[in-house]
Amino acid sequence: MTMTQQSINESSAAALGARDVVKARRKASRQRFTTSFRQNKSGLLGLTILLVFIAVAIGAFFIPASSLDVTQVTADPFLPPSLQWPLGTDDSGRSVLLLVAKGAQISLLVGFAATMLSMFIGTTVGIVSGHYRGLTGGVLDRVTDWFLVIPYLPLAIVLATVLGRSLLNIIVVIGVTSWPGTARLIRAQTLSVTARPYLERSKALGAGNLHQMWKHVLPNVMPLVLANTTLAVSISILSETTLSFLGLGDPTAISWGSILEQGFAAGAISQGAWWFLAAPGVCVVLTVLAFNLIGRATEDILDPRQETA
Amino acid sequence: MTSVLDVRHLVKEYPVRSGVLRRVTGSVKAVNGISLTLERGRTLGLVGETGCGKSTVGRCLVGLIEPTSGSVLLDGVDVSAMSGRELRAARRRIQLVFQDPYASLDPRQSVEAIVSEPLRLHGLARGSESARAAALLDLVGLSSSVLQQYPHELSGGQRQRVGIARALALEPEVMVLDEPVSALDVSVQAGILNLLEELQRELNLAYVFIAHDLSVVRHVSHEVAVMYLGRIVEYVDADTLYSAPQHPYTQALLSAVPLPDPRAERSRKRILLEGDLPSPIDLPTGCAFRSRCWKATDVCSSIPELRTTDYHAVACHNADQV
Numbered sequence: 193m194t195m196t197q198q199s200i201n202e203s204s205a206a207a208l209g210a211r212d213v214v215k216a217r218r219k220a221s222r223q224r225f226t227t228s229f230r231q232n233k234s235g236l237l238g239l240t241i242l243l244v245f246i247a248v249a250i251g252a253f254f255i256p257a258s259s260l261d262v263t264q265v266t267a268d269p270f271l272p273p274s275l276q277w278p279l280g281t282d283d284s285g286r287s288v289l290l291l292v293a294k295g296a297q298i299s300l301l302v303g304f305a306a307t308m309l310s311m312f313i314g315t316t317v318g319i320v321s322g323h324y325r326g327l328t329g330g331v332l333d334r335v336t337d338w339f340l341v342i343p344y345l346p347l348a349i350v351l352a353t354v355l356g357r358s359l360l361n362i363i364v365v366i367g368v369t370s371w372p373g374t375a376r377l378i379r380a381q382t383l384s385v386t387a388r389p390y391l392e393r394s395k396a397l398g399a400g401n402l403h404q405m406w407k408h409v410l411p412n413v414m415p416l417v418l419a420n421t422t423l424a425v426s427i428s429i430l431s432e433t434t435l436s437f438l439g440l441g442d443p444t445a446i447s448w449g450s451i452l453e454q455g456f457a458a459g460a461i462s463q464g465a466w467w468f469l470a471a472p473g474v475c476v477v478l479t480v481l482a483f484n485l486i487g488r489a490t491e492d493i494l495d496p497r498q499e500t501a
Numbered sequence: 502m503t504s505v506l507d508v509r510h511l512v513k514e515y516p517v518r519s520g521v522l523r524r525v526t527g528s529v530k531a532v533n534g535i536s537l538t539l540e541r542g543r544t545l546g547l548v549g550e551t552g553c554g555k556s557t558v559g560r561c562l563v564g565l566i567e568p569t570s571g572s573v574l575l576d577g578v579d580v581s582a583m584s585g586r587e588l589r590a591a592r593r594r595i596q597l598v599f600q601d602p603y604a605s606l607d608p609r610q611s612v613e614a615i616v617s618e619p620l621r622l623h624g625l626a627r628g629s630e631s632a633r634a635a636a637l638l639d640l641v642g643l644s645s646s647v648l649q650q651y652p653h654e655l656s657g658g659q660r661q662r663v664g665i666a667r668a669l670a671l672e673p674e675v676m677v678l679d680e681p682v683s684a685l686d687v688s689v690q691a692g693i694l695n696l697l698e699e700l701q702r703e704l705n706l707a708y709v710f711i712a713h714d715l716s717v718v719r720h721v722s723h724e725v726a727v728m729y730l731g732r733i734v735e736y737v738d739a740d741t742l743y744s745a746p747q748h749p750y751t752q753a754l755l756s757a758v759p760l761p762d763p764r765a766e767r768s769r770k771r772i773l774l775e776g777d778l779p780s781p782i783d784l785p786t787g788c789a790f791r792s793r794c795w796k797a798t799d800v801c802s803s804i805p806e807l808r809t810t811d812y813h814a815v816a817c818h819n820a821d822q823v
Binding site for chain 1: 563564565590592593597601606607608610618622623664667
């Protein structure tokens with residue numbers, strides 16, 4: 193074995209050992225995060241609420257279709273809560289408890305999927321417009337402005353009407369109308385990252401624009417993206433509820449918004465059937481609260497400025 | 502002898518815009534017609550006070566700033582006219598080491614990623630990037646145990662070594678060192694300077710050493726160019742500059758350097774310059790230094806050329822005769 197080969201082997205062995213060190217360090221930092229999160233009471237409360245709803249959404253897969261089919265249910269309409277019907281029945285005799293559980297699936301799905309889409313668009317636009325400050329950046333900025341200035345709800349209503357009523361469309365509608373705030377935030381952060389010497393250095397090494405954005409800007413704006421995501425999920429869930437309540441959601445899917453719409457249309461208020469409207473309403477409030485609590489707790493833990501000794 | 506780096510009449514102006522219409526109303530002449538030559542294995546010191554344009558020169562050399570006019574020749578090939586892919590390939594041959602070793606390293610990259618990034622960018626050492634990174638770290642006196650560490654876990658000196666290793670990854674011929682030690686502790690400075698000297702000997706590198714610390718420049722440079730407001734006022738080999746400075750500005754700068762010998766230090770006469778550095782937007786007519794010069798006479802209303810006599814170039818009408 194020649195000297196150089198030997199030294200290469202040695203150094204790769206050292207690198208392998210070091211990789212284990214990094215793994216251990218990552219594990220330790222994960223543990224630190226978990227420990228701090230456990231001590232954060234409101235964060236834990238939010239997480240508990242969220243986990244309950246996720247469990248309910250998963251459990252709702254086992255609800256037999258017949259119990260939600262208006263032609264096959266046998267109970268009377270507008271029955272108040274009782275032992276047999278814990279949250280009462282709706283205008284066609286279906287259990288509101290089962291409806292709300294089924295609705296959790298759609299509301300959470302739309303909430304997460306729309307947030308992913310919104311984060312993807314917002315982050316891409318933000319980084320690109322912050323990185324290319326010339327004509328490209330200017331055009332993207334004006335587009336962002338345009339989306340910011342247009343009142344959100346009318347735009348979403350028009351889009352939902354034009355695209356038609358389906359689950360995918362409602363995700364797209366929420367995604368493409370809620371990204372400009374994220375884009376603004378990410379653009380500002382990109383500008384600050386781009387001004388740092390390590391980007392200049394990377395440029396001096398001969399790095400192209402894609403490399404700079406992917407390898408340096410994105411990892412450095414990622415914490416901000418993640419922190420923004422938890423807040424955005426609750427906004428997406430609220431938007432889904434709003435659009436469904438206005439009758440713009442998927443007519444075949446049951447979500448909390450569509451239950452509210454159905455109850456409103458069936459005259460639950462004049463019938464005094466408060467359970468019909470209160471159950472989905474409380475679910476929306478609790479989920480949004482859960483995401484906000486988790487978001488605040490994560491921010492508290494991850495923000496180095498707020499670290500206490 | 503062929504020079505590896507040849508800079509000819511380099512000019513960099515920044516437009517000054519004002520008013521609602523953002524019309525160009527003037528310009529900041531950051532670099533005002535600079536010519537330099539550098540041979541392999543030699544070090545050129547570039548000194549001057551803050552704002553004299555020395556860092557702008559460094560950035561023009563590595564292609565981070567496009568000069569307004571003039572040319573930068575690497576082995577006789579003009580780099581300043583290149584763009585895109587061609588420029589990126591040319592950048593391999595001239596690399597920059599930054600002043601602040603912390604800010605110039607991405608906090609989210611491990612040392613291995615930092616050092617092997619240039620290799621990946623240029624497709625060098627395919628498949629053995631990490632071995633090459635370890636070898637580069639060895640070259641700058643770091644053990645391969647730092648490979649998996651992050652910049653915040655390193656000391657200032659270690660960080661600057663990582664920065665040097667990264668610049669060396671592309672096997673450049675010229676390194677532009679932009680105040681490489683001014684952000685470091687004095688005890689660490691010597692280590693980095695010695696490392697740079699060793700590397701120069703081993704790899705036959707040419708350095709452009711930008712600094713404001715005259716004693717550091719004297720330690721490392723073969724030739725020194727003194728800059729004042731975007732122009733070179735004196736350009737000579739290091740020993741002559743420190744023993745027999747001719748330009749009044751150089752004399753004033755050198756008189757500010759404390760001497761280690763206490764007896765000599767007591768008799769050291771300081772030349773105190775009056776007034777402030779003139780605004781580079783509104784340069785004095787004629788010699789730029791005449792507003793602060795104690796030797797200024799009527800002839801100074803015309804711009805002094807850089808006159809060369811026996812390898813000693815001075816831009817002053819009233820320079821001391823050797």
